[in-house]
Amino acid sequence: MRAVVYSETGPSSVLHLAERPVPEPDAGEVRLRVAVSGVNPTDWKSRSGGTASLAFPEAAPNQDGAGVVDAVGPDVPDLAVGDRVWTCMAAQDRPTGTAQEFTVLPADRVHRLPEGASFDVGASLGVPAVTAHRALTVAEDGPRRLAPGALEGRTVLVAGGAGAVGNAAIQLARWAGATVVTTVSSPEKAELARAAGAQHVVNYREGDPVAAIREIAPDGVDLVVEVAPAQNAELDAQVVRPRASIAVYANNGGDEVRLDVRPNMVTNARWQFILMYTMGADALAAAAEDVTAAVADGAFGVGEERGLPLTRFALEDTAKAHDAVEAGAVGKVLIDVG
Template sequence: MKAVWYQAVGPAAQVLHHGDRPDPVPQPGEVRVRLHASGVNPSDVKSRDGLRGPMTLPFQIPHSDGAGVIDAVGDGVAPDRVGTRVYVWNAAWRRSDGTAAQYVCLPAQQAVPLPDDVDFATGACLGIPAMTAAWAVFADGDVAGQTVLVTGGAGSVGEIAIQLARWAGATVIATVSGAAKAAVAHAAGAHHVINYRDQDVVEAVMAATSGNGVDRVVEVEFGGNLAATLPIIKVGGVIASYGSMADPTPQLPFYPLMFKNVTVRMLLVYLLPPAARALVIDRLAAAMAQGALRPRIALRVPLEDAVTAHQAVESGDLIGNVVIDIA
């Protein structure tokens, strides 16, 4: 099969190789997916660059997300799964075989049916970004009637979080850093969009909520935004955070959070327990069925141009997901 892999961490142009590798064979409990699309996420490029630590495996086919068709199954898997369109998750999580290849074998539960009206490129965006967004929105139950603040509302996770929260009946406020990103957040369904570069976030949120604040924050930058989050979170509110790059070791204002009975929820989508994984899969399926889930794709390149895909994600210049098409 054609694949992309690396055997040492470093810059994409130096360590990514494109060529032939043996076709994988599904083991008991596994399916083999003939991939048509592979999603490239920031965590994928950070792992390849060594920012997540040294390699623990002798080689790595990168990328955890992808979509394609099951073409073979191992013992213990129903034969009628062959021919099923699927998207996959956690393909490269603590495994050598990710989705930057024509085939991947992985546990059968990690291949989720993909509706016929959803293309493979969209399916390749349903793992890390969509599942993170869904868990950030729904981890504590339904949000109908709540006010949800999504920070970084034009990011891959943020945009989907807006779509899901709006679909679920919440009033959605989003923060962004510019006019182009504001347009993305509005199009995703945000009722109010705040440009934090030229507006005071606390004042704008309180004005949008008639002074009531928000029930839930889907947070891309926990530490960097904490000073603004604290005055706008309601008593009993939830901060659901999946990032804190600007301030990775924030000082926690324990008593102000405690006296508001705030829940601080940290999210790592790779480690969702089975019940949580089932919940987000169900919510994503329901949203797709109603046309409410529309991941934005900013760039598509062929497998042999994986270096370009990684560099595009690293640049931070794109608004949307990067997808590799696999012939």
């Protein structure tokens, strides 16, 4: 099989195309014939060595992907050969990322793709949608699961609504019945956020974004999905209502956050930090189930019309795909594998 692999961390040039044997699944595992691999910031950061050293002699990159179950090991009761599936955390503590024609994964990291959903949708779930689900379900007074009506009557502020996680948060929050406000940095990104379903879009580079958000939500927002806490901490403290949660999933804009105690104390604000890899099995399983349900309902899509433009690369150009994500490509970067 064709596989993109690397044996040392570093720049994208460490990635190279190779021929490798087709792997066989053990007990509790399935083999996935990969159709499309999704690329996220976590993938280039892991490859570069920015988050950890390489724990294997050789590994294939990329956490997310979609394809067809090709073989099933013993003790896998819920998946069968021929099932169309999406995967998340394919490369977490394993050398089995999705930038290869076949990959073997634990069955609990593989989820059925609803009928009618494309492999592009499946490869765009994973990290963005699971992270967004977690961010939307950590509020003190909010739901622990998402479904139609779960966020009815609540207002969600999504920082950076044109990013992949921001887009997923908008689509999932709208599916769950929330009123969604999002902040963006340009008119072009505003159009993408509206296409994702945001009812209110605020360009934070124009006017007074706090006043604009407070005009939309006079009593404050119930939940913030935050991508840039270093830049937005002061704004968040001024727009949340009592017992609101600020769910932080990234460190765009800086690693250090300064919090003013009094404004956050007055509102009993909760700052919740999120990393998919340490969420725990229960939260991951709940996210996979709810995200799959949203896809089945037609509430989650990709492409320009859903606010998530697609940029595609061939498998042999995986290094270029990583470079595009690192350079801040707007939308979703996908690799055509199969």
